[in-house]
Amino acid sequence: MKVLIATEKPFAKIAVDGIRKEIEAAGYELALLEKYTDKAQLLDAVKDANAIIIRSDIIDNEVLDAAKELKIVVRAGAGYDNVDLEAATAHGVCVMNTPGQNSNAVAELAFGLMIMAVRNFYDGKSGTELMGKKLGIHAYGNVGRNVARIAKGIGMEIYAYDAYCPKEAMEADGIIPVNTAEELYEKCNVVSLHIPATAETKNSINYELVNRMPKNGLLVNTARKEVINEADLLRLMHDRPDLKYVTDIMPVHHAEFAEQCPGRYFSTPKKMGAQTAEANINAGIAAAKQIVGFLKDGCERFRVNKK
Ligand code: 3PG
Known part of the structure; x- marks a missing residue:
């Protein structure tokens, strides 16, 4: 064989x-x-x-x-x-x-991206800390659970939305379950994506959803580029100069993001999570x-x- x-x-x-x-x-x-x-x-x-x-x-x-x-x-x-x-x-x-x-590796990278973003990509200006901030975990699977474990150590308030995971399982981990994705984005300062790319999720991270995030919201993507509606996110980041997007999966429109959102956008050159x-x-x-x-x-x- x-x-x-x-x-x-x-x-x-x-x-x-x-x-x-x-x-x-x-x-x-x-x-x-x-x-x-x-x-x-x-x-x-x-x-x-x-x-x-x-x-x-x-x-x-x-x-x-x-x-x-x-x-x-x-x-x-x-x-x-x-x-x-x-x-x-x-x-x-x-x-x-x-x-x-490989889920711990991906979860650790999510925090690498998160810290880099809240410290203004190490440009020397005063940033913010993650401790005390509200983290939204979008999909509570293997990576999401590792993200929750690390976030506890940092001292974040942790919320999660997962249509397929029983709320009791989240509560048992000390996570606050929310009923809808909309609620997650409304509540959280940082949202970390852990959804797979399926017919249902492709393009689902759109203008309407991300626009629900509070001022200075940060979206972290270590999942898949296909789940992002890139045209929507570009338009939203233009309309909302307070938002940041960091990703481990280079968008198709990377050049536009880099040019139009300086200091608010970062992508690894190659998917590095795992x-x-x-x-x-x-x-x-x-x-x-x-x-x-x-x-x-x-x-x-x-x-x-x-x-
Ligand atoms: C996965 O789905 O396991 C991760 O996205 C890692 O993908 P990779 O093996 O291509 O790095």
């Missing part, structure tokens, strides 16, 4: 070594395609792969057509919007993710173990597509 790691944004070497150990201990072969710049390289590498470990790499119908021997794709990470699930099902390929494995040795090791090795469990025992825990 051949397992391919196909990562345009590579894992740390220590994680690749760990994955190799798991795969070779199972008697399989490991192949590596890192930092590829062209889809043709991916199409070529998948030809004889039985299993693939990916990150944000796009697995679409064309890739699945080229991967004639493929049985399983594991997205080493949480969000699997980069995989065409219906096409995978049609090709008889199982798709999994590795939930929770880019730590620890997250790479956790998610990469979990992916390798899930592949071995699937190929040897048919274990389908963490499967995200239909059969």
Whole structure:
């Protein structure tokens, strides 16, 4: 059996070594395609792969057509919007993710961005502190929970909105649940996004919603660029010069944000939230173990597509 790691944004070497150990201990072969710049390289590498470990790499119908021997794709990470699930099902390929494995790394980066923004991007001018401020966690999943844990240490007042998470679970963590996204944005000085990119959430962070934030509101995005209605946010930031936006996922309209919102906008050049040795090791090795469990025992825990 051949397992391919196909990562345009590579894992740390220590994680690749760990994955190799798991795969070779199972008697399989490991192949590596890192930092590829062209889809043709991916199409070529998948030809004889039985299993693939990916990150944000796009697995679409064309890739699945080229991967004639493929049985399983594991997205080493949480969000699997980069995989065409219906096409995978049609090709008889199982798709999994590795939930929770990189969530602390993403949560820590959310605070890195937050602190940078409230300290005016380190321009020397007097900023503000996070302690005592109201934090709104938009979606209380694995990353949201880690954000809440860190925010407690900082001394923030923590609110969360998640249509799919029982309020009791939030309350048990000492978080104040709110009933609607609108209420979250109205209440909170800082909103941190942790929603996946789905048909329901795409473009949902719009003018009307973000405009509910109090004066000097800060929006932090370590989720996905697709959830932001960029035209709306640009227009809002023009209309509201008090608002700031910091993101780990460069907007399509990055140049416009940078030009029109100097001192109020920042984007990392490449999505860096999960880019730590620890997250790479956790998610990469979990992916390798899930592949071995699937190929040897048919274990389908963490499967995200239909059969
Ligand atoms: C995820 O969905 O797990 C995160 O967004 C990290 O994505 P990455 O592996 O592409 O850095």
